[in-house]
Amino acid sequence: MIDLHLIGIGTGNPDHLTAEAVRVMNEADLILLPRKGSAKSDLVDLRRTICAQVLHRPVRIIEFDMPVRDASVPYMQAVDEWHDAIAAAWRERIATHLPNGGSLALLVWGDPSLYDSSLRISDRLKAAGVETTVHVVPGITSIHALTAAHAIPLNPLAGSVTITTGRMLRKHGWPAGADTVVVMLDSGCAFEAIESAGIEIWWGAYLGMPQQALERGTLTQAAPGIAARRADLRARHGWIMDVYLMRKELADGSR
Template sequence: MIELSLVGIGTGNPDHLTRAAEAAIRAADLVLLPRKRAETRELLDLRAGICAGLLGAAARTATFEVPVRDPGAPYLDGVAMWHAAIAAAWRAAIADHLPQGGRVALLVWGDPALYDSSLRIAERLGAGGQAVSVTVVPGITSLQALAAAHAIPLTALAAPLLVTTGRRLGAEGWPAGIDTVAVMLDSSCAFESVDPRDVTIWWGAYLGMPQQALRSGPLRAVAASIRDARTLLRAQHGWIMDCYLLRRDAAPGPASGR
């Protein structure tokens, strides 16, 4: 039996860990650490640092190579094949380092339940015939960190909030009947595709980390500076994680480069 804990670890600040997250990491017989491209080494080091800080020399970790999604395949088909490949990488790492089964923790950036595929990948883990139980330890999401960094509420008074992706915003435009939209996973600055009239944006990258970057103000005034900042930061660090909130008819206020 594999007892898999998907542990939300927040958005880069070790202080984001809850007590439940710390307990799950301490209880694990093995912590899996994903390794992606060389330029994202910082993400691996941060997870390893969390384990070292909690467990010291007793930390038992194993890295696995994260497969690359085929960009040429239709999106949903490509994602399905990618998830299957990641599940196979998990399965191989567990078999190598914990052949008799046991408790495995996987540290998930943000929260396993919000625009993260860890739960869908975990469903595939038992495809090889081994019994797998899954526990989720929720973490701070990037949207929570974004609202805190800008000291704003995510929702307007008595109004709904829609959370979507940059892909959907760019392809479908502003959702009908909604005045506040939170956007994640936007690699192409889809905010530039919407009508900027009476729209305010609050954007943040590397939320909770020392290199945190924030911009806010009327979309018309700050869209270009956000794109420029995003390009520069990605070149500097080799990776970027960001999200933003768009709100129609919000009090415009001055543009900010905090």
């Protein structure tokens, strides 16, 4: 039996971990850390830093190379095959390092419930015959970190919020009926593909990290600067994690 603990670690700042997350990490028999290539080496470095700061007892920490998603095939097929490959990597480490079962912890950016596939991948362990009980430790999402950094509420008074991805925003445009839209997993400034009039944007990258970057303003005025800054930061660091919130001006002129 494997007790699999998916631990939300926020945006990588050790101060964002909950007391429950710290406790579960220290109770684990094994912690798996994924490596995502040299361009994103500081991502695994952040996980190492978190472990070094919060572990007060010896816990085995094993790193593995994260499979790469195939960009040459249709998106859903690529994601499905990618999840299969990640599950296989987990199974291999479990067989090697926890052959008699035990407690396994995985550190998940943000919260495992929001645009993260760890829960879906864990289902593949069960389907492959690995007897698994899944436990989730919630964490701070990048949305929480973004609204806190800008000191704004997530929703307008009595208004709605839609959470979507850059791919969906570019494909379908502004979601029907939404006052506020939060966009995650945007690899290419999808805000440039929508009508900008009457929309304000709050953008953030590397939230909670030393290199945190923030921008805000009307979408018409801010979009070019955000796109340029995003490209510069990506070139400088080799990777970027960003999220943004956009809000339409309401009928009473408020946002």
